[in-house]
Amino acid sequence: MTSSIATLDSVLALLRRDPTGEADLERLAHEAHALPVGDLVYLVRTSDAEQSALLFRVLDKGQALRVFEELAPHQQAELISALRDPQVAQIIEHLDPDDRASLFDELPASVAERLLHGLDADERAMTTTVLGYPRDAIGRYMSPEVIALHPEQSVEQALAHVRAHIDEPETIYLLPVVDGSRKVLGVVGLRRLLAEDGTTRVDDLAHTAVLARASEEREQVARRFLAEKLLAMPIVDGEGRLVGILTIDDAMAIIEEEDAEDSARHGGAEPLSRAYLATPILQIVRSRIVWLVVLAVSAILTVQVLEFFEASLDEVVVLALFIPLLTGTGGNTGNQAATTVTRALAVGEVRVRDLPRVVWRELRIGATLGSVLGTLGLVIAGIFYGLPVGIVMGLTLLAICMMAAVVGGLMPLIAKRIGADPAVFSNPFISTFCDATGLVIYFSIATAVLWL
Incomplete structure (x- = not known):
């Protein structure tokens, strides 16, 4: 293991030094040949296009094909753009038709067409068959090479x-x-x-x-x-x-x-098209900034709610102490429901037509969770801040949990119904929605109970 790590570090150092001399290239080839395929794939994924192509050129044919097959289509496309035509033709010829089609999707149309015409007639026909299906259809990922039997055969x-x-x-x-x-x-x-x-x-x-x-x-x-x-x-x-x-x-x-x-969209970001270490900083920023801007703008709703109830806060300052607890509870409850329903949608356990059943189920789940948390809030807040404040906390936690569970369960189904990705209704979005709505519920209950 220590030897393998040392060799990996040595290859990394050589790549970063951009070896051009014959002696350096021979050393790079020798040390790369000693690495397992997994380490070579890691190096290609985490290096820039020029370094990856340099490493790829010194691999023997068998290693090169195994490494190439382990890469995602967009990574294969980047590598193809940096390699010489003879090596590209050799790689393309050995790919399965479905893998070849995925690669062609990532290449410029002119390059893909040139590579397609370079195939023999049978391989070209099978690749064209796969390319004929939409990109999100399973036909794009099947292998047309299949052995079929006939019923009368022995x-x-x-x-x-x-x-x-x-x-x-x-x-x-x-x-x-x-x-x-x-x-x-x-x-x-x-x-x-x-x-x-x-x-x-x-x-x-x-x-x-x-x-x-x-x-x-x-x-x-x-x-x-x-x-x-x-x-x-x-x-x-x-x-x-x-x-x-x-x-x-x-x-x-x-x-x-x-x-x-x-997973990326649940966290308020777009998925990266390349390995994290090989992705430019500005591309990572672009993958995150859109949702941050959306959430920052939507968070203004929370500020507006606080401003609207400013007089209530001035009259009973202790109410401000519980705001982080209530907003956090609402966001977490909504996220739990959204994650559960999104997963159920993905595996076919729930369909859009089950919306009324999901709402009714999440309402009961939220009521149960809210009853437990509300009882704790009533007892603890009542002991330290008086019974009226305890009642406000208990009722608010009950109402917020019910609201957040229903909203969290509802949003993925609405997204599915309108043809959007349920993951777009990510956790940060639900958290922000529940924050603003939860504060309205909180101050409305406080106003009624405390006569503000």
């Missing part, structure tokens, strides 16, 4: 067919069974084929397939894929004909990308 014939085409598809562990028009009749696992007698017919072994249409939204399909605990999923066209297969690595990559995007 196990022996099926295995011979698999062996004859074993180098073509991305996976062979789940094999679709199709009829003469390529409509999917079922699927059979390779393990099942290997365990059966050679004379058994394929249709006697096939079971119902979990399918997806190529036009379906990618996140929904990927989450269904993982929920079903599949290794692969046949992808069909609108008439049920087999057009490709989705593998577990592609499904997981989709979910990782979606979760990273949701």
